[in-house]
Amino acid sequence: MTTNDFEPRIVAFLCNWCTYTGADLAGTSRLQYPPNIRIVRLMCSGAVDPVYVLKPLLEGVDGVLIGGCHPGDCHYQTGNYKTRRRYVALQEILKAAGFDEQRVWLRWISASEGQRFAATVTEMVTALKELGPNPMRETWAV
């Protein structure tokens, strides 16, 4: 597979109130962005258990995006503050354990930020093309 042929696969965990709605806005505004993303809707980014991020990563997905409301705007007040701490811990664990922490992104994208969503996906696909396929694609003994 040449770098040109490689299409990164991204799994996204988006919060219902902000990012998912923002993604929907990108759609209704007919904004163009790469189709590499598969979205899982959660009610809050604070509901993202690290295992949801780790499972696809170990299966070989190239990137995982966690999307939530900007801090201070969480529909449930403090959910995203927890997301932020968990993300910091997860990044350290990925780094220490020899995985590529650059494959897991956390972005605060609000319901009105359709363009930010489209831009984020575009940016992520470009970055992942640069990183190449997740080596875990070839690792079957997980």
Next chain:
Amino acid sequence: MNAVIPVENGDVLAAMRGFLRQLLETGVVEALYVPLENGEAIVPALVAAPAQLAGANPLAPVMPINGARAVSALTNKQAPAKIGAVLRACEMRALVELVKLQQATLAGVVLIGVDCAGTYEVAEFVKRRAWGGERLSEYLSAAREGRDPLIEGITLRPACQMCVQPTPTGADIQVHLLGADLTRGIPVTLRDEIAARLGLSAPVGETADRAVVVEKLIAIRAQVREKELTAIKERMASEGGLASLFAACLRCHNCMTACPLCYCKTCLFKTAAFEHKPEHYLSAARRKGATRMLGDTLLFHVTRMNHMSASCVSCGMCTSACPTGIPVGAIFSAVGGQVQSAFGYTPGRSVDEPLPLITFLANEWAGIGEEK
């Protein structure tokens, strides 16, 4: 106050037993968690009858379970009576974490913290049951001088060789086994009223400089720790990485069972969430060419890192429990250490220090997530 447990005829163990017996007989505690000799082995026990303390051996350098777990089982929301617990440094640290995780309480518990000069693997210890005589004497000398014991054919557990916190903090009674000639008396620090109840008095004459000895021991251990953690991090970062480290994993979950901090009654990995349909395995096999059976072996370990590594106290029970010799403790200490640094958190240091993953502020790590 500082006091001394008198030792007769150089019999340190008898003196310790006498001391523990007094705690029970004078009502300082109503029941005592302490290891008891049982045949070839040392068995952790809750003792209610002073007579049973004739077999107590908190000096035996072996740790079949992490005592924090026992104290958690004995207290939970409330201790049923005045419980005493004889704990090593790492057991105390694990207990502090469990208290913060709401799995134990310190109210009504008398903590007897004992310096630890290191422990041996249970199987090794049981094989060499003649622990008296030369071996014990060398072990006590090592404790006095602040170095690892040199006993032929047996080495301390890897976690002990790299332990940089051999002295417990925050105990009601602290037994100072390091840096002293124990045959002449066992130095302890305890509340004045307990000392009075037990009839203990302050040490007479010169006392050994414990701090210097402890520092010396920690310096030796710190070098080993640095070396081991660097080595394991390199292995994790190398070709194959974590997957190759856990290639021999049997999925027995002994590491989780032995870990004092894994308190979940039902691990996520034993629930329906991980009961996959046959099609799941087949599609994974088709996608990657092959798939490990049974699934989610590595995922279990990385998830466990996420769930408890912030509180990992490096007791090494996991490595001791692993039947295939995977250095689980080194891996979790390395990963845990990195998470702990990121949060400026030291597990086991204080009950008042909040757990990093259940604490959060409105304004912190402000740059994360806001990238344009």
